[in-house]
Amino acid sequence: MRAAVNGSVVDCMSESLPEIPAAAQERAEWLHRKGNWIRLSAMTMNHRAGMGHTGGDLSSADILATLYLGGVLHVDPAKPRWPQRDRFILSKGHGAAAFYSTLAARGFFPVEQLRTYMEPLSMLNGHPDRNKLPGVEANTGPLGHGLPIAVGAALAARMRREPWRIFVMTGDGELQEGSNWEAAMTAQHYGLDNLTMIVDRNRIQQGDFTENTIRMEPLAARFTAFGFATDEIDGHDTGALFERFTHLPIEPGKPSCVIARTVKGKGVSFAENEPAWHHGVPSAEQLHAAAKELGAEVGW
Amino acid sequence: MTSTPDSSAMQLFDCRDAYMSALEEMAAADTRVCAVANDSLSSAKLKNFKAKFPDRFVNVGIAEQNMVGIGAGLANGGMVPYVCGASCFLTARAMEQVKVDLAYTRANVKLCAMSPGMAYGQLGPTHHSIEDLAWMRVLPNLAVIVPADPIETTAAMRYSLVHEGPMFLRIARVPVPRVHDDKYDFKLGRAVKLREGSDVTLIANGLLVARALDAARALEARGVSARVLNMSTVKPLDREAILDAAQATRGIVTAEEALAAGGLGGAVAEVVAQAHPIPMRTLGVPDTFAPTGTAEFLLEHFGLTAAGIEYAALELLGKEEK
Numbered sequence: 001m002r003a004a005v006n007g008s009v010v011d012c013m014s015e016s017l018p019e020i021p022a023a024a025q026e027r028a029e030w031l032h033r034k035g036n037w038i039r040l041s042a043m044t045m046n047h048r049a050g051m052g053h054t055g056g057d058l059s060s061a062d063i064l065a066t067l068y069l070g071g072v073l074h075v076d077p078a079k080p081r082w083p084q085r086d087r088f089i090l091s092k093g094h095g096a097a098a099f100y101s102t103l104a105a106r107g108f109f110p111v112e113q114l115r116t117y118m119e120p121l122s123m124l125n126g127h128p129d130r131n132k133l134p135g136v137e138a139n140t141g142p143l144g145h146g147l148p149i150a151v152g153a154a155l156a157a158r159m160r161r162e163p164w165r166i167f168v169m170t171g172d173g174e175l176q177e178g179s180n181w182e183a184a185m186t187a188q189h190y191g192l193d194n195l196t197m198i199v200d201r202n203r204i205q206q207g208d209f210t211e212n213t214i215r216m217e218p219l220a221a222r223f224t225a226f227g228f229a230t231d232e233i234d235g236h237d238t239g240a241l242f243e244r245f246t247h248l249p250i251e252p253g254k255p256s257c258v259i260a261r262t263v264k265g266k267g268v269s270f271a272e273n274e275p276a277w278h279h280g281v282p283s284a285e286q287l288h289a290a291a292k293e294l295g296a297e298v299g300w
Numbered sequence: 301m302t303s304t305p306d307s308s309a310m311q312l313f314d315c316r317d318a319y320m321s322a323l324e325e326m327a328a329a330d331t332r333v334c335a336v337a338n339d340s341l342s343s344a345k346l347k348n349f350k351a352k353f354p355d356r357f358v359n360v361g362i363a364e365q366n367m368v369g370i371g372a373g374l375a376n377g378g379m380v381p382y383v384c385g386a387s388c389f390l391t392a393r394a395m396e397q398v399k400v401d402l403a404y405t406r407a408n409v410k411l412c413a414m415s416p417g418m419a420y421g422q423l424g425p426t427h428h429s430i431e432d433l434a435w436m437r438v439l440p441n442l443a444v445i446v447p448a449d450p451i452e453t454t455a456a457m458r459y460s461l462v463h464e465g466p467m468f469l470r471i472a473r474v475p476v477p478r479v480h481d482d483k484y485d486f487k488l489g490r491a492v493k494l495r496e497g498s499d500v501t502l503i504a505n506g507l508l509v510a511r512a513l514d515a516a517r518a519l520e521a522r523g524v525s526a527r528v529l530n531m532s533t534v535k536p537l538d539r540e541a542i543l544d545a546a547q548a549t550r551g552i553v554t555a556e557e558a559l560a561a562g563g564l565g566g567a568v569a570e571v572v573a574q575a576h577p578i579p580m581r582t583l584g585v586p587d588t589f590a591p592t593g594t595a596e597f598l599l600e601h602f603g604l605t606a607a608g609i610e611y612a613a614l615e616l617l618g619k620e621e622k
Contacts (some may be wrong), residue, residue, distance in 0.1 A: 083378055130405060137376060139405050142396055148366045149401060152373020152381075159334060159356055159379060166373075179397075182366035190358075 020071055027070070028239030033296070034069045034105065035062040035238065039267050040287075040296040041104075041114060042097035047282045049118040051126060055277040056171065057098035059202035059235070059262040063169060064102040066241040074164065077107035080134035084164050087153050089138045091146020092171035092200060093127035094279075100124055100133075108135035111300040144177025146170060147197060151183045154195040154255075165248070169198040173205025176214050181226070184255075188227025193249035196256040197228070200235065202264035206278045220259050228257035235260025267294050312475035318450035319412060319471045320345040322457035323382055327353050330461065332380040336360065338367045344384035344414050364389045368397035371409040380408055380461060387413030387429035387470060388420070391436060402466040403439040410460045411468045417506065417557035418590055418598045419473035425589040434562025436468045437535050443467040443488060444535040446556070446564075448509035449478045452532055455486035463488065474557075474595045476507045479530065489533045491541040497527030500613045501545035501552045505532050505564055507599075508555040508583075514606035519613055526613060537567050539575075546576040551616040553581045555609050557599070560584030581612040 021027040038061040046052025067073050067088060074086040090099045097117060104111040109123075116122040123132040127141030138149045150168035157164050170180065187195055201219065203210050210216045223230045229251035233240045241260070250256040264278070265271030268290045271280060282290060291297065327333040327349065334356035341347050341359070350357040358374075360367045367383055368390070374381040383390070390413050391398065402409050413432060420427035436444045445467065447453040453471060460467050479494060494509070495516050504512040509530045516526040527549055529541055545552055552572060554565040565582025572580055583604060590598050599605060603612075614620040 087376065138372070139400055142400055144365070145369055145397065145401060148369025148397070149373040149376065151366070152370035152375075153377045154373070155358055155370065156374045156377020156379045159374075160377065179363075179365040179369065182360065182363035183369065185363070186358075186360050186366060186370065189361075 020069070024239055027242065028237070031065050031070050031238035031242065032062065034065040036267060036294040036296040037298070038065055038098050038101045038105065040291055040294050041101035041298050043268070043282050043287055043290050044298050045097040045101070045114055045117040047284065047287050048115070050281055051118060052097050052281055053094040053279050054271060054282065055204060055264040055274070055280065056092060056095045056200065056202065058266045058268060058271060059264045060092070060095050060169065060200045061098050061266070062236045062238050063198055063200065063241060063260055064098055066238050066245060067167060068102045068106045070238070070242050070245070072242070072245040073167065075135070077135065080108060084162060086164050087137045087150070087166045089140065089146040089150050089166070089168040090128055091140055091168050092143070092174055093140030096124070096126060096128050099128055103133070103135040106135070109133065114300055143171065143174040144179035147180045147183040150195055150197070151187050151192065154187070154192040155190060157194050158190070158192070165194045165196065167196045167198065169200055171205070172199055172201045172203065172216055172219070173210050173213065175199070175216060184223070184226040184228065187255040191253045192255045193251070193253055196248055196258060199257065199259045200262055201259050202262045204264040204273070204275050204278060208275055223257040223259070227254060229254040230257045230259065232259045232261060235262035236266055269293060310477035312477055313450040314475055315447060315450050315453040315472040316345050316414065318453040319457055320348070322454045324349055324352060326458065326461050327356060330380070332378065333461065334358065334374060334379050334381050336367055336371050336374070336381050336383045338362055338364055338385040338389065340385045340414065343386055344412065346384060364393035365397050368394040369401050372397070372401035372405060372407045375407040375409050380410070382410045382412055384412040384414060386427070387416035387432045388427050391429065391432040395435060398436070398442070399439055403442040406441050406465050408464055409466050411466070413468060413470045415473040416470045417474070418595045421590070421593050421595040421598045424592050428590050430558045430585045430590060432470065433534055433556065433558040433564065434566065437562065437567060441465060442535065443533070446470045446505040446532050446534060447472070448506060448530050448532055449476050449480055451478055451480040451482065451484050452486060455484055456532070459486050459488060470506065472507055474507050477510050479509050479513060489536040489538055491533070491538040492530040493527065493541070494530055495526065495528040497525040497549065499525045499549055500617055501527040501529060501549045502555065502609060502613065503529045503531050503542070503545070503552060503564065503568055504555040505530060505534065506557050508557060508604060511604070511606045512555055512609055515609035515613065518606060518610045522614070524613065524617065524619065531564060534564055534567055537571065539571050542568055542571045543576055546572050546578050551579040553583060553609060553612045553616060555583040555604060557604060558584050559587070561587060579616050581616050583608060583612055
């Protein structure tokens with residue numbers, strides 16, 4: 001399998017990567033189905049654990065599917081600490097169930113391990129754990145940690161004159177943490193175009209809509225003003241996500257900010273755009289209904 | 301017992317010079333070494349480093365949370381970052397990053413905490429860093445080191461590069477005399493017995509080590525034999541040295557330029573209370589913010605002097621003059 005990285009075609013770890021359709025339309029549909037599998041897998045995990053952050057799992061699923069299963073990220077599940085790997089940091093660590101499902105689907109660990117989510121002594125904490133799980137780059141959960149770490153990693157790649165890239169996904173409410181803006185200033189000052197920040201712009205945080213809490217708009221203009229090359233795209237259009245992620249940086253010499261417009265609870269009618277589903281947990285009946293709507297099946 | 305002259309007559313050193321020389325020497329030898337600063341070019345003495353290694357110097361501006369997170373990211377990318385800033389900001393402002401991004405993650409990041417304790421005495425309690433030892437010591441995985449003099453500062457810095465994992469190095473700004481000779485070999489988690497003694501043990505670190513040695517000399521003149529330990533590593537703690545002191549002498553006096561609660565005094569007391577209870581006195585800043593004044597004034601104010609240590613030892617042994 002080969003995938004486009006930085007506009008050019010480079011070898012991608014083919015051993016463990018599932019076959020990705022080559023035709024754009026077919027690939028987008030395939031990634032959409034993968035996204036729905038991630039959704040149902042995450043909901044199943046949250047249902048079993050009786051805890052979790054369903055809304056944000058569902059909003060981020062298509063982005064995760066495109067990055068990991070679409071072959072955008074240059075990673076190798078057989079060598080999770082391969083020094084030349086691309087780094088992905090899930091700064092919105094509460095989206096762990098979707099992230100774990102994606103890592104399992106990509107082959108970092110067996111999908112059966114998803115059953116242990118939040119069980120006593122599990123490697124699958126409620127938030128991603130680098131110490132325990134292959135494929136996780138940073139211990140996140142407290143918000144506002146991912147972007148500074150990503151900026152540090154981007155600086156390391158530059159100091160070492162190495163070509164690997166850094167992707168970080170933040171929430172939108174998360175951007176209320178000031179550390180993000182400290183890191184944004186550093187990223188622009190050093191012109192880190194090996195860094196791509198993705199904002200899961202689902203417009204809802206724990207307590208309410210973001211705009212009712214602390215207004216985040218005009219978000220794109222803010223990042224542009226902070227020196228990022230910024231693009232706003234539909235965060236559920238896997239074709240558009242693939243195109244964007246395979247043509248980075250947006251502008252040479254600048255860090256990239258992709259604001260992915262998403263729907264919290266996407267794909268499950270009763271969870272969509274409902275602040276209560278930020279950490280809502282599906283009942284067995286709701287899980288069945290979700291499976292039907294998503295057209296997905298969880299094999300594990 | 302010892303012929304070492306009184307430390308008040310000796311040449312004094314700013315440990316930042318030793319830290320800075322060691323950092324530049326390591327950066328020249330190892331391309332993984334880089335420095336991260338929070339606008340602290342002067343206070344952390346990094347101007348020369350920046351000039352010599354511009355590609356391995358990052359100035360994040362006045363942004364400590366970001367600075368520590370960037371350190372974690374640099375370590376993720378295979379670098380060995382030395383994150384250098386005033387201890388009061390580096391610890392308090394970035395505490396969650398130190399906990400999660402460094403300590404829990406076991407990130408290979410070295411925190412160089414400048415001007416700790418009451419070095420910024422005149423600047424007021426906002427700039428004092430007397431809480432840092434207690435805060436840093438409770439974090440699992442984080443090695444906490446308080447060098448006593450320039451020789452130990454150099455040795456601890458060199459050691460930090462071979463140590464895999466996060467470290468907190470408290471670099472003194474208040475001038476100190478040498479207490480070690482050039483052959484000194486720093487060992488993490490190992491206290492150094494600078495003086496043997498059978499009546500009482502004085503355990504100190506940082507700038508209080510020289511004062512503890514002075515106190516031991518004064519005690520000797522009064523017929524009291526005082527053991528002196530430089531416990532520069534607060535974590536991992538040298539439990540053996542503490543227990544040996546608890547068994548061989550009648551009491552322990554700890555002394556540090558920090559809140560005694562939770563710092564070296566607290567650490568030693570935890571071992572003593574559980575394994576071999578003997579009388580203790582923990583000298584440091586009591587449960588209060590310090591007033592304003594020079595470092596020397598404040599050290600006097602809190603009895604963190606040779607005389608203060610001497611008095612505490614005599615009082616503990618029941619030999620104080622009424």
